[in-house]
């Protein structure tokens with residue numbers, strides 16, 4: 001699957017989402033198989049999943065946590081090579097503050113909600129961020145992302161709508 005998708009989208013980086021134990025298939029088997037096929041970016045939902053998966057990934061792989069950094073978890077992210085997906089201004093503030101306190105750049109992804117209405121910065125938060133980009137100080141922004149509502153239906157009107165919102169952001 002990874003090779004097929006990577007060949008179809010040569011200018012894109014194809015990542016593997018292996019949360020919920022790779023959707024019940026076994027993340028410790030699936031992630032190394034994806035890595036052997038060339039996958040170098042992986043996503044899980046929670047920090048605990050990332051800590052358990054990290055030893056099974058190649059050293060040059062990126063590992064992202066979709067739920068982002070919750071209060072009290074900052075230290076674990078900073079000590080491992082795990083990148084939080086920041087979902088609201090509060091998470092951005094706490095991660096940026098840790099970067100300032102420890103005087104080093106911390107890797108981050110930022111998620112914008114373009115229609116899934118589950119995770120990610122709202123339009124209002126996106127405006128606030130655009131008006132005050134210093135909120136991202138200390139962060140090494142690796143990725144901006146959004147979650148498609150109906151990606152499995154290529155003709156679904158939501159896809160274009162979400163793409164346009166994302167491009168505008």
Ligand SMILES: *Cc1c(COP(=O)(O)O)cnc(C)c1O
Pocket residue numbers: 017019066119146147
């Ligand atoms: C789970 C998840 C994905 C992967 O989505 P599927 O709909 O399961 O393909 C992508 N983005 C976010 C934010 C997620 O939580």
